[in-house]
Amino acid sequence: MPSLAEQVARVPTDPGCYLWRDAAGEVIYVGKAKNLRARMKQYVTLTDDREKIPLMMQVVASFDYLVVDSEHEALVLERNLIAQYHPYFNVDFKDDKSYPFIAITKGDLFPAIKYTREKHRPGTRYFGPYTDSRAARDTIDTLRKVIPICSATCTEWKGVRRLVEKHPEDTDVINLICAQKGRPCFDYHVGRGPGVCAGAVTPEEYRASVRRVERFLSGHRSEVVRELREDMAAAAADLDFERASRIKRRLEVIAGLDDRQQVVFPSSVDIDLIGFYREETIAGACVFCVREGRTVRSSEFILNKGLDVSQEELTEGFLKRYYDETADIPAEVNVAIDLEDAELLGEWLTGKRGRVARIHRPQRGEKRHLLDTCERNARHALMRHMVRTGYADDRTNQALLQLESALALPAPPLRIECFDISTLHGSFTVASMVVFTNGRADKSQYRRFKIRAELTEANDFVSMQEVLGRRYAPERMEDERFGSRPDLLVVDGGKPQLSAALTQLKVLGLDIPVCGLAKSDEEVFVPWDDTPVVLPTGSASLYLIKQVRDESHRFAITFHRELRDKAMTVSVLDEVPGVGPTRKRAIMRHFGSMKRLRAAGVEDIAAVKGVSADVAQAVYDTLRATE
Structure with a gap:
């Protein structure tokens, strides 16, 4: 059977979508390409620099592809395929729950409004998604006070709908039938229903109300307010003061709603701002919907990818999923980075909106400030999710068990000590010791050392031997201030630093598990094998040991700079x-x-x-x- 590379060499150079499958035939990744063969070749030759690609290609056994006429069609097809297969390596919502929407049943003679979590149906227009179900229900309640419209849960409305379905040829006289046989619903009596059930409104008048509802839900309230004021003036001119009073109360409801919503722009702009906050394999997203200069809605989502994918891939994946499900498309979508497919995504949004829409990266001003606020809210949303689900504890336990297995430790490394050396050509040489207890930084146990050896140049070998000799000297091991014996000793560096650590531990007569973490390729060197251990990309164990190494480096650099700045201060002022x-x-x-x-x-x-x-x-x- 031909290899994957040989099969890819026969793929056409047309635009389209590709589907990577595992040995069981399951689709694990869907992507789009302007040139299918060139894009897929990057995967099999591992020239794609994304961290997840080597891991993904280890489990790829076969592929499929679909050819289309343009890159724009490929984008639409990609979104549909992701929605169909939910591939593991694509960016998607963390939980597979359905989000609430406000829907208008446009396919009906008298469209109704409803709160729903249903999969999108043809002939229904959806607004949202809302991550706060109470906010969605409150919006419907407020909206029906402003513009009377039937509710899809109303028994009388359902009766009218069945009547239309039973006698589709009689739609012109349905209003008369309802006026003769219908019974007014409760909502009609309290001013929230237009009276479809009693023939009190014609289909033409009702459609005008539906258009107002759609504009209201899209955030274009100024148009609704203008029309209501014109209606109120007309009612007053006809001496219909009761109707004018009802319209005035509706305008007061809108004014009260505006008072509760923050004005963020002096001009009447329609934009969405989307911020992200990433952890190792999970991310939070926050969307601020600004319509006519006011924040009308904010929604928060948890995504199934984080630092294990690029910021661009995370952003594009979310944009495709979010705007595929909502009909509320703004003129501008603001994100924190430049996207390679920004123009293509803008064309896609323009097609969905019916007017020009674009992707924009604000770098200063009010938009940048509001985008920063989005990112802070995304962080808080992610932190709440992690606390609620115990995500951090699960990942920590997983990381410790993975390290125990990968490094052949006798037990999970509940106490990890890591050392790093910082110097400037042998001057101001210092060492840091950081401690992680149960997978978390234990800053009360951090220590720092000035290297006493006389060095004429940088010598990490000698410096590492000295600091380990001082830390693990008998008097230090008995000192409670230095804590207990570590389960794992990590030195920042490759084989030379590992050799220095092993030599010093042998002199001290200590048997402590030790490893060295190289800065390049994130290879872990161990005493019992000449070949370094490579922890899986995106794994909890790799993330933890990198976090330990980076913290020791930060702590050493900080101390080194302090000493250097003090010395410079003394010498200059002298x-x-x-x-x-x-x-x-x-x-x-x-x-x-x-x-x-x-x-x-x-x-x-x-x-x-x-x-x-x-x-x-x-x-x-x-x-x-x-x-």
């Missing part, structure tokens, strides 16, 4: 005439850091107690000269 130890302490106490002192003007330095104007000028000139 060169200033008239600045002795007392004035030096006063200056540094006043500014707190070298960065603030360098940013200070002559007058700011002269404000320090005991520093004259001449000395302040000398300090300022010396600092400028050293720059």
Whole structure:
């Protein structure tokens, strides 16, 4: 049988969609391409630089592809295939629950409004999705106070619907039949129903109300308000003051609704802003819907991909899923990054909207500020989900068990200690020790060391031996302030650092499991095998050990910079005439850091107690000269 690469070589160069399948025939990924052969070749040759591709291609056994006429058709087909197969490696909602929508049954003679979680049906227009079901129900309740429209749950409306279905040839006289035989529903008596059941409204009048409802749900309330004011004026001119009073109450409902909604733009703009926050294999998304300058709705979603895919892939995947399900398309969708397919997505949205729509990346101003707020809300949504589902605990337990297996440890590494060296050509050499207890950073156990060895150049081998000798010396092992013996010792680096650690532990007579984590390719070096262990991309174990390594690096760099800045401060101020130890302490106490002192003007330095104007000028000139 030909290999995958040989099969891909026979794929046409037309635009279309490809489906990667596993050994069981299940679709695990769906993608689109302008050139099918060129795009699929990137997968089988592993020239696609996305982290998930090597892992995915390990389980790919076969593929299918579908050819279309244009890249735009490929985009639409891709979304349909993802909705059909829900592939594991595609971005999708984390939970497979259905989200609430507000729907208008446009296929009926008298369309009704309803709250629903149903799969989208032809002939029905959907607004949403809403992630707050109460907000969706409240919106329907408020809307029916403003524009009377039938509810799909109304028994009398269902009776009229059955009558129309039974006698489709009599639609012209259905209104008369209802007037003669119908019974007014309760909603009609309280002003929330138009009276379809009693023949009180013609199909033409009802369709005008439906158009108002659609504009209202799309956020275009100014048009609705204008029409209602015209109706109120006409009713008053006809001396129909009761009807004018009803319309006035409806306008007051809209005014009260506007008072509760935040005005975010002075102009009447229609935009969506979408922010994301990612963890290792999960992400939160928040959508702010701004219509006529007001935030009319915000929705939050949890996605099944996070740091294991690129920000661009996550963003595009969400846009396709979200706007495939909603009819409420704005003129502009704001996201935090530039998208390669932004123009294509804009064309797709334009086709759905019927007017021009585009994807935009704001970089400053009110839109950028609101997008930052979206990202903060996405973070809070994700944190709430993780707490509610115990996600963090599950991932931590999974990571510890995976490390136990991959590194052949006697038990899960409940206490991990990691060391890193930071130096500048042998000067200001320091070491950091960070501790993770039960998979979480235990900052009370962090320690930092100044390397005492006289070094003329950087020597991580000697530095690592020294710090491990000091940390695991008998007196330190008995010191409660240093905590208990670790289950796993991690050194930042490859074989040289691992060899230094093993040599020092042998001198101390300690048998502590140890590994070295190389910065390139994230390879884990172990004492019992010359071949490094490669933890699976996107796995909980790799994420944890990288987190430990990065934290030790951050802690070492911070200490190194502190020492270097202090030394630079001393050396620079020592060169200033008239600045002795007392004035030096006063200056540094006043500014707190070298960065603030360098940013200070002559007058700011002269404000320090005991520093004259001449000395302040000398300090300022010396600092400028050293720059």
